[in-house]
Amino acid sequence: MHRVVLLWVSLLTGDVHEYSRPLDAKKIEQAxxxxxxxxxxxxxxxxxxxxxxxxxxxxAETGWxxxxxxxxxxxxxxTANFVVRKxxxxxxxxxxxxxxxxxxxxxxxxxxxxVRLVETTGANVYRSIGKAGNAQGPQGMQMQMQMQMMAMQGMGMPQPGGKPPKLPRQTFPAKGEAFRLELKREGSTVRYHxxxxxxxxxxxLGQIELGAGDIAGVKLFAVNRxxxxxxxxxxxxxxxxxxxxxxLGTEVRTVFGEIFHGEPTALEGGKxxxxxxxxxAPPATPPTTPGPKAAATPGEAKPAGAASPPATEAAKPDQAKAEKETGGSPVKENATEKAKDTDAKDKPKEDTKDKPKEDTKDKPKEDTKDKPKEDTKDKPKEDAKDKPKEDTKDKPKEDAKDKPKDANAKEAPKPTPPPKVEPKARVPLDxxxxxxxxxALTLSGRVLGQPNLDFTRPGLEAPKDGAVAKSDTKTDDVLAPPPGTVTPAKIPKVEPKPNGIxxxxLTLANLRTAAIKQVTINAQTDKGPAAWRLDTSDSRDWPLVVRRAGTETWADLFLEPPAGDLNGKxxxxxxxxxxxxxxxxxxxxxxxxxPKLAVDPTAPAPSxxxxxxxxxxxxxxxxxEGLGEDSLRLQTPWGDRLTVPLARVIGIYMGLPEHKESAESFAKRLRTRGTxxxxxxxxxxxxxxxxPGIAxxxxxxxxxxxFQEKTRSLPLKQVEGLVxxxxxxxxxPDGLRPTFSMAGGIVVSGLWKTLEAxxxxIETAWGQSLDLPAAEVRSVRFQGGQMTYLSDLEPSRVDETPFFTRRSPWRKDVNLAGAPLKVDGITYEHGLAVHSRSALTYDLNGEYTTFEAVVGFDDDAKKLGRVDCRVFADGKEIYANPDLRADAPPVKLSLPVAKAKQLKLLIDFGPDQDTGDRVIWANARLFRKPPPTKTEVAAKTAPADAAKPGSPEPQNTKTPTPTNTTTKPGSGK
Known part of the structure; x- marks a missing residue:
């Protein structure tokens, strides 16, 4: 099984992603x-x-x-970990x-x-190398240039017949068997650690300029030249x-840090x-067969096309025996024996050539006409004379020969069935x-038909055969073209307008979130080609209309129907x-x-x-589709009709072609809803x-x-939104709650009922069934399982005390300014952002065993913050760092909270008042059962990032020693 295990940083849609490969025998298969x-x-x-x-x-050089x-x-x-034994x-x-x-x-x-290498002097050192063996970074290049200048000035020139001086190699001392190498790029610069x-x-250990291009490969290697x-x-x-x-393909991540690469294929027994x-896909309606062929034993499903009248009593034992030996149906076996007996007398050679044709052509006739008579007359005689011999000696051999149609078929190996595809993992859903x-989001669409809508019209007709378009000639000599040059006639732009048809x-899906400049559509109809475009400047294509709300990933297109039918085109x-x-x-x-379907002015307006x-x-x-007294009606892009209780709706942003209310402004209104x-x-x-009023x-x-004690009506085309x-x-709802993120920004949670191709x-939180198109699902996130993020819970108590008068309220999953959470250059999707002094209390109700987090300072703090950081479980202090510093690496916590009723996170003022005290509890989460032992030990013993050169060791953590680097990949970074 190909597994990837890691303490991962970013969840699903975060800005930073992680790929980790343990190379031990338990995590990598031989294949x-x-x-x-x-x-x-x-x-x-x-x-x-x-x-x-x-x-x-x-x-030869060898590696992975x-x-x-x-x-x-x-x-x-x-980062890569190595051990040098020799x-x-x-x-x-x-x-x-x-x-x-x-x-x-x-x-x-x-x-x-x-690389780590041994010099010819026996010294163990590290050396950084640029492309094609160039000198190491700017320092090495500068040193090389200085040596060249010295040579040009006559200093250090080799004696006649001597060798040129050897350029110095910039190396760094190495110590210990176990070590970790790191390459880190920021912008275009790669730094070695x-x-x-x-x-x-x-x-x-230095740096080089690599550029901003993508990395196509990494290798770990050993050389012994x-x-x-x-x-x-x-x-x-x-x-x-x-x-x-x-x-990497589809990733399935567990709450304990495992990653499996593979598609989800089934839900079985809660896994x-x-x-x-x-x-x-679910089976289609089974085909029905004609009356005579539909006969079957009561309670037994009959294969399609494998039916015939019952055989005589004398033939039944032989039929049952033949069916047992060959696995075929008794009717087919009788037909085969009949053909064999007749061929054995007159046509022995045709037995291997023509028999398949006779089986497929003549069998139905024999079954319905001749077979019953032959069974009752000839069969007993054949049974008395030849059948015993055939049953005991010849019949198996004849079966083996006749089926492959080759006399030597008994020596050929039987075709092996394809190996059964085994699942890579069976993971409990919780x-x-x-x-x-x-x-990859690819543009897709479908034709919805001809609704009662009219936005556009045909374009200009092409010149008739023999007609000459007038060129754009001018009397001005300066503007006139030279002799022999004909200026093409200008084609006026045709604006769309209703014409009564x-x-x-059409509807388009998976559009990019960018403005559309041009759309062209071409088709071949029953009466010739047809073409449409959004901007018809200098074109005879017909004008089309795009209806799109801002930069949504969905859009509607409207075309004037062409003269020829488009069905099947x-x-x-x-x-x-x-x-x-x-x-x-x-x-x-x-x-x-x-092309002649007229608009009905009495029909209702479109949605x-x-x-x-x-x-x-x-x-x-x-x-x-409408708003009722206590529910909202909506049709999804894939056709499901939903009735959503208004108790679950906080806002409706109407999809007008041109919005005056921006999406950002509407989002702010949602956060400040009133009464x-x-x-x-x-x-x-x-x-x-x-x-303000009541909808x-x-x-x-x-x-x-x-509004103002009176009910008023407003056309929906004038409604920008409703908060x-x-x-x-x-x-x-209690229990496991998967949330499905779809193309187009759709996010919906519900019970996952079935998984089909x-x-x-799913069943929504309000009890309605919803069929999600599998191809549109971008990610699934589970809540209520064995792990819960603190940002998914609401604190039962919040105590915030500013040092002066300005208070900075805590926020979840973003920093205090609303930007992504970023600690020590790493972006986190989940976490809590606070400012000193802050105390957040959460009710655990004894449901969890372990609390984990990476606690550090927002990168915007500019290394200025110093705070007193403590964690309490039921009032008992379980972690304390009285001087958590912004200029030190963040600290990874894994703390026991079994049976605790409450958890309290405290960030108090440090020695420097509140300057830069913007602290982030990144990936703060609770586990219902303890994580695997190896993961927990790695989390407790390793700082969040040990690769910061010259930085002090964080308190209450342990830096991995060079002789014991068995911590989990990435946990000691």
């Missing part, structure tokens, strides 16, 4: 090792502490590489080494390398933490099946933290965005189009798009007017709103 190792593969052994490599002098599909970019940190003295420079290398293209030609027995913290004896080292693990990581046979799908309606759609990027899709129409904001940070998007509903209406002057519902295409009054939120069925 995986064979695919990812290189060089002297027989010298690479899987052991309990990692990959053990032994190399004799002169053997990341999978070819893995790519990562942006800012990154790469690194022999070489005969020449760089003769023996072990190290880490990265490349933007081919990892065999690395762009940056950090190392942690070993030389010091208790990481050391800075000319050592005095064999080399013996262990590769323990590799961790990559980057802004983006691609190529999520990862990998294995893909889910199958231990799943989340599922992240690595899906129902437009063809392909429409090629091309999108050009304002930033220059393009997208395209091919949509097959399954609807008829009618508008709307984004509906729900409690619990959930969102829905679709066609707004009345708030209507955001567009005035005649195109200004937003906020009207009473909708009637046809109007909103009924009670519902604040009210007590409904209680969240195309549809996932």
């Amino acid at each position: 995986t090792l064979d695919a990812e190792s290189y060089g002297e593969k027989k010298q690479v052994k899987r052991e309990d502490d990692g990959l053990h490599i032994t190399l004799a002098p002169g053997e 590489k990341t999978p070819q599909t893995l790519k990562f970019g942006g800012n990154f940190t790469i 690194l022999p003295k070489p005969a020449q420079d760089d003769g023996t080494a072990v190290g880490l290398a990265i490349a933007t293209q081919n990892v065999d030609q690395p762009d940056a390398t950090l 190392v942690l070993d027995g030389e010091s208790g913290s990481g050391r800075y 000319n050592g005095a004896e064999g080399l013996d080292i262990v590769l323990r693990d590799l961790t990559v933490r980057a802004d983006r990581i691609n190529g 999520l099946i990862v990998g294995g046979p893909p889910p199958v 231990e799943v933290e989340g599922i992240a799908f690595e899906k 129902c437009d063809l309606h 392909d429409l090629t759609v091309n999108i050009t965005y304002a930033d220059g990027q393009n997208a395209n899709a091919t949509i097959k129409s399954d609807k008829r189009s009618d 508008l798009d709307a984004r509906v904001y729900l409690t619990g940070d959930e969102q829905l998007f679709g066609k707004f 009345e509903d708030l209507l955001l209406a567009r005035s005649k002057d195109d200004e937003i007017v906020a009207i 009473e519902g909708t009637k046809e295409d109007k909103l009924l709103f009670h 519902l009054a604040a009210r007590p939120e409904p209680e969240r 195309k549809t996932w069925k």
Whole structure:
């Protein structure tokens, strides 16, 4: 089983992602090792502490590489742990080494390398190497330039016949068997660090300019070109933490830090099946068969097409015996024996050539006409004379010969069935933290038909055959074209306008969140080609209309129906965005189009798009179908119709083509809801007017709103949004609650009922069934299982005391300024941001056993903060750091809270008053049962980042020593 275990930093949709590979025998299969190792593969052994490599002098470079599909970019940190058991003295420079290398293209030609090696003097050192063996960073290049200048000035010139002076090598001393190498990029600069027995913290070894390109590969390797004896080292693990990581496929993460790469394929007994046979779609309605062929034994399902009249009593024993031996049906076996007997007399050679044809053509006739008579007359005689011999001796052989149609078939091996695909993992649902799908968003769409809508018209007709378009000639000699040059006739732009014909309606999905500059559509109809475009300047394409709310990922397109029918035809759609990027899709129409279908003015107005904001940070998007006294009606983009209780709705943002109320402004209004509903209406002057009152519902295409003791109506096309009054939120259901994030920003939670190939069925919090299209699901996050983030809970008590008069209220999942949580260069999706003095108390009710967090300072604090940090369980202090500093690494906590009723997190003023006291409890979470022992020990014994050179050791934590680096990957960083 291919597993990846890590203490991961970012959850699903966070800004930083992590890939961690333990290389011990329990975490990497031999087949995986064979695919990812290189060089002297027989010298690479899987052991309990990692990959053990032994190399004799002169053997090829050997090591392990990341999978070819893995790519990562942006800012990154790469760490690798090694153990040197024997690194022999070489005969020449760089003769023996072990190290880490990265490349933007081919990892065999690395762009940056950090190695530990032995000099010819016997000294153990570290050396950084740039691309193609260049000197190490700016310092090495400067030293090389100085040596060249000295040579040019006659200083240090070699004597006649002597060798040129050897340039000095910049190296750093190495100590201890166990060590950690680190490459860290910020912007375009890669910095080298190392942690070993030389010091208790990481050391800075220089830097190079790498650029901002993505990294295509990483390798851990060992070299023994000319050592005095064999080399013996262990590769323990590799961790990559980057802004983006691609190529790993779907990730299923557990609350205990395990990652399984594979698609979820089933839900069985409260467990999520990862990998294995893909889910199958529900069976279609079984086909019905004609009367005579539908006969079957009572209570037995009959295979389609395998029915015939019952055989005679004399034939039944033989039929049962033949069925038992061959696994076939008795009717088919009788037909086969009949054919064999007749062929054996007159056509022995045709038995192997023509028999299959006779079986398929003549069998039905024999079954319905001749078979019963032959069974009753001929069979007894055959049974008396030939049948015993055939049954005991010849029949099995004839079966074996006749089926392959080859006399030597008995020597050929039987075809082996394909191996059964076993699942990669069966994970209890309450231990799943989340599922992240690595899906490329591709433009898609469908034809909805011809609704009662009219926005556009046909374009200009092409010139008739023989007609000559007038050129744009001018009498001005300066502007006139030279002789022989004809200026093309200008085609005026055609603006869309209603013409009384129902437009063809298309919908597009998975648009980028960018403005659209141009849309073109081409199709071949029954009466010739047709083309439409958004901007028809200098084109005879017909004008189309795009209806899109801001930069939503969904849009509606309206086209004038062409003269020919589009049913069964392909429409090629091309999108050009304002930033220059393009997208395209091919949509097959399954609807008829009618160029003469007139608009019915008496029909009701069409539905508008709307984004509906729900409690619990959930969102829905679709066609707004109405507002009732206590519910809202919405049709999802994939066709489900929902009736959502208003008790769960906090706001409705209408999908108008042009918004005056920005999405950011509307989001602020949602956070400050009052005691009345708030209507955001567009005035005649195109200004937003906020009207407090009571939303009473909708009637046809109007909103009924009670304002100043009177119910008034307003057309929905003038409604920008509606913020519902604040009210007590409904209680969240107990137990496991998966939340599904969909394409287009849809976020909805519910009980996961079924998992099928195309549809996932869930039951919403209000009890309605919802069919989610599996292809649109981007991620799934589980709450209420074995782990709970503190940011998913509400504190039972908040005590905040400013040092002066200005108070900075605590916030969850963002920093105090509303930006992403960032500690020591790492971005976290979940956590709490506080300012001194702050005390947050949470009711645990004895449901949890362990509290974990990374506590440190917001990067915006500029290394100025100093606070008193403490944690209490039922009033008992379980952690204390009276001088937590912003200029020190953050601290990773793993504290016991078993049976505790309350948890209190205290950040008090430090020695420097409250300057820079912006503290983040990153990844603050509670476990119902203790994490696995190895994970817990690693979390308790390792600081959050031990690679900061020269930084003091954080209090109440233990820095990993160079002789014992068995901590969990990434936990000692």
